[in-house]
Amino acid sequence: MKRYSFFKKQENHKSTDFTDVLEHLQKSKDFTSFTLNFENEIYCVSFFDTLIDKDIMHRDLLPYLHTNSSTLEELVHNLPIEGLVFTKNPAELQSQLLMGYIAITLNKSDQAVLVKAANNTSRQVTLPEVEFSVVGPKEALVESxxxxxxxxxxxxxxxxxxxxxxxxxxxxxxxxxxxxxxxxxxxxxxxxxxxxxxxxxxxxxxxxxxxxxxxxxxxxxxxxxxxxxxxxxxxxxxxxxxxxxxxxxxxxxxxxxxxTFFEYFAAFEDYFLNWTIASFFRLIRFFAVLFSILMTPIYVAVLTYHYELIPKDLVSTLVISRSGIPFPPILEALILELAIELLREAGARLPTKVGQTIGIVGGIVIGTASVEAGLTSNVLLILVALSALGSFTTPVYQMGNTIRLIRFPLLLMAYFLGLLGIAISFCFLLVHLLRISSLGRPFLEPLYPPRMYDMRDALIRLPFFLQAKRPIEVQTEDTVRLEPKEDSKE
Known part of the structure; x- marks a missing residue:
């Protein structure tokens, strides 16, 4: 007759290493260990309630333990479960229990059978949120x-x-x-x-x-x-x-x-569009990023040092815009840039619906109020807003964060040295990019080292039939990606 009893620490019993492991794990409230008695056979079943799928245990494991197996080897042949593991190592027993296995010992032996029964509950496959595309597949990775x-x-x-x-x-x-x-x-x-x-x-x-x-x-x-x-x-x-x-x-x-650097401006959706349209969008992204990095520093540099560069038709507009502004251009630009960053961070940390409201309403209210209060000029407000939009055009989120960071040192250099400071900063940036590598491969490839073949899928994307070989920078073993058609035999 079958009898269930929960495993308890027994007094005056010489404990084995397996017993020590089970007693140590039993300190956790979600750990369960019980014995099953079948005539002369005593099974000890141990597992973590929160890690296993109990349907597997009750359906595929417990009903087959009454088969009067005298050894664990016989028990394995009777269990309709694949991937069973024998172990005599207490450390392995503990690690596998923590990975969602069920441990079975027979007659208090120093050997255990480990049954995989992990509860693989995870989020269902959904639409991409960061790299959403209008055309193409709509599946995204999950946490499993x-x-x-x-x-x-x-x-x-x-x-x-x-x-x-x-x-x-x-x-x-x-x-x-x-x-x-x-x-x-x-x-x-x-x-x-x-x-x-x-x-x-x-x-x-x-x-x-x-x-x-x-x-x-x-x-x-x-x-x-x-x-x-x-x-x-x-x-x-x-x-x-x-x-x-x-x-x-x-x-x-x-x-x-x-x-490579240029891959961060290539959305995967580009390969689902005609090559002319995809190339146009890539160029727009690249110039939008340049505009985002350089526009505000150029504004500060020109108004601080280089008035002669302002067209005559634009001078009156800038004079009217900045009349009554108590701050120098650098402080005015920093105020607006920091306001944009605060709105972006607030919108990202708040719940979705509230974050969208904060981003739209907060931007309109703060921008309008700052101009009417005479703290910032409306021209700079437009430039900062366009720069913020330009930083969002990168398909890879991490590169967008980098672009946001680069603007601030450029702003300071523009304030101290004008356009010369922007040129020096840009040279430092270019040297830094030349020194970066990814897995030992040049980061600025195909510009440095110059590889004209890889330019076919860098700033622009040429048709697929013109990209018959894989990128040189990866140094693949098989370089052929698109095999040419064989001539028809007559």
């Missing part, structure tokens, strides 16, 4: 690593797609997957990523951004060196180009590298 791997594998159903899994984090034990296509991806890039992740000695990895900050080449640069994306279709596309993809369990974004 297994689901994200599925979204990529269904787009690349090939045996050459290799997944290397690494456990990172002393406390979090986070699963990190490195993906590449064998025969296409450069082995040096793959080994570099795996080595850098394996060498990490950290307590917790909560998101993929932790990984990108720890393994990038230049950790002090404000420029991101790994592209962060939530689109599985983009990850599948770059894997076909020979890049390396990093997925982190619990992160709804994937990392791809090596990356």
């Amino acid at each position: 690593l297994d689901t994200n791997l599925y979204l990529i594998r269904k787009r690349l159903p090939i045996a050459e797609l290799a997944v290397e899994e690494i456990i990172v984090g002393k406390l979090s034990k986070t699963r990190v997957a490195v993906l590449h296509i064998e025969g296409i991806a450069n082995k040096e890039n793959v080994e570099t990523v795996i080595q850098r992740i394996s060498d990490l000695r950290v307590n917790q990895i909560i998101d993929s951004s932790y990984i990108s900050q720890m393994i990038e080449d230049n950790k002090n640069s404000p420029f991101p060196q790994f592209i962060d994306t939530e689109r599985p279709d983009r990850l599948a596309a770059v894997l076909g180009e020979g890049k390396v993809v990093i997925l982190v369990d619990g992160a709804p974004h994937g990392l791809l590298g090596p990356s």
